[in-house]
Amino acid sequence: MTDIDEPAADLVRFNRATMAYDRTPALENVDGRVVAGEAVALVGPNGGGKSTLVKAVLGLVPVVAGSVTVTGRRPAAARHSVGYVPQASSLDPEFPVTARQVVLMGRYRRIGRLRRPGRRDRDAADEALALVGLTDRAKARFGTLSGGQRQRVLLARALSARPPILVLDEPFNGVDAVSQEALITALEQAKGAGTGVLVSTHDLTVAQRLCEQTCLVNRRQFAFGPTEFALTADLLRACYGGQAVELDAGRLVVTRG
Structure with a gap:
């Protein structure tokens, strides 16, 4: 990938940040950063x-103490620097568009909504579809794709804009193994091109594979640092209220009880 916006030293910086809804704190004292070429789980x-x-990174939730900055700016002023990937289940699968048309929508952040996509935009969309392994499904209607394929299309939409930061909300939930591998591969390539990644996930194995850093939260920050130190059984038990256990081969999972 090329043509990525020039990143700041800290693409996202949390400085003892507390976020609130109606003045009631929802998450307190988050301190850490997302840097170019790395992923944070x-x-x-x-x-x-x-x-x-x-939502704080997207500028949608007020920060009532400390600060959150995105490429050195307030989040609301830096939204065009963030490629947001929602859960595929949050979108209407009956919307009558093809996979390629969905990906092309990501280019509007660069060209504006009043301009028609040109050759460069179509090439960027095709490149993004190739990155997620869906070139052969470009003309398929979005709603006919599997859940995992739809999630890959949404990642391609974000990648097509070539943002310095990707923010993903539970992208691995309910996806098949093939799509999970395709998502991880595409995100690894994005990191290699200098993109910073913040990904919310319940899959601790994916976090260990993909992410250099992990932010562990439950109403407050329990850890923010190298994944091998943040995803320990002790910290997970503390964060999840004693529900974390360690299984064979070092694979960490969270269970009830």
């Missing part, structure tokens, strides 16, 4: 603040 139980932190 955002890990924690449901309701623990992962979505709140994602």
